[in-house]
Amino acid sequence: xxxxxxxxxxxxxxxxxxxxxxxxxxxxxxxxxxxxxxxxxxxxxxxxxxxxxxxxxxxxxxxxxxxxxxxxxxxxxxxxxxxxxxxxxxxxxxxxxxxxxxxxxxxxxxxxxxx
Amino acid sequence: xxxxxxxxxxxxxxxxxxxxxxxxxxxxxxxxxxxxxxxxxxxxxxxxxxxxxxxxxxxxxxxxxxxxxxxxxxxxxxxxxxxxxxxxxxxxxxxxxxxxxxxxxxxxxxxxxxx
Numbered sequence: 374x375x376x377x378x379x380x381x382x383x384x385x386x387x388x389x390x391x392x393x394x395x396x397x398x399x400x401x402x403x404x405x406x407x408x409x410x411x412x413x414x415x416x417x418x419x420x421x422x423x424x425x426x427x428x429x430x431x432x433x434x435x436x437x438x439x440x441x442x443x444x445x446x447x448x449x450x451x452x453x454x455x456x457x458x459x460x461x462x463x464x465x466x467x468x469x470x471x472x473x474x475x476x477x478x479x480x481x482x483x484x485x486x487x488x
Numbered sequence: 489x490x491x492x493x494x495x496x497x498x499x500x501x502x503x504x505x506x507x508x509x510x511x512x513x514x515x516x517x518x519x520x521x522x523x524x525x526x527x528x529x530x531x532x533x534x535x536x537x538x539x540x541x542x543x544x545x546x547x548x549x550x551x552x553x554x555x556x557x558x559x560x561x562x563x564x565x566x567x568x569x570x571x572x573x574x575x576x577x578x579x580x581x582x583x584x585x586x587x588x589x590x591x592x593x594x595x596x597x598x599x600x601x602x603x
Contacts, residue, residue: 467595
């Protein structure tokens with residue numbers, strides 16, 4: 374995972390993916406790792422972050438330079454297969470939002486009060 | 489927490505807040521609960537989701553009907569105090585992105601293959 378607290382440019386794209394895992398997670402951890410590695414190779418990829426809670430609820434955010442690069446990632450053949458398996462097997466529910474970043478701020482205490 | 493997988497309207501606002509907790513979390517859990525309850529009372533509030541991983545990394549997303557309601561929430565006095573304490577005490581780093589939702593999809597397997 375690249376630094377998930379990096380500032381992202383205004384006008385770039387955030388893809389918010391929220392999911393509930395089903396009990397059947399055969400092959401899921403491997404596919405998840407593979408998709409992360411594959412996304413990082415895509416043109417326009419800016420970063421990602423992913424957390425999953427105890428109740429099976431997960432949040433993954435990926436950032437993309439523009440709408441085209443986010444759309445190209447959606448169409449990558451191996452990623453399409455993962456999406457299909459996701460809906461057939463791994464996820465009970467999911468929601469996906471493609472968003473344009475209007476405003477972006479970061480805070481780092483070390484920059485304010487160096488130790 | 490309201491249903492975090494609910495479909496959000498195109499044109500509404502997602503606020504992505506990612507944070508790294510500092511070791512000093514005095515008062516943090518109480519404030520966090522209070523802010524969630526207070527946000528739910530705001531005009532234009534659509535929902536939120538929050539997860540924190542073992543390494544202290546957290547993701548909170550809140551959804552708002554429009555930019556005005558997101559901005560009004562930022563300005564609520566009690567929330568401003570929480571923001572100040574956050575940067576002074578609880579968070580080592582954070583990043584915040586205000587985004588417009590361009591596209592929104594949801595999937596529910598029960599709707600596809602009823603049990």
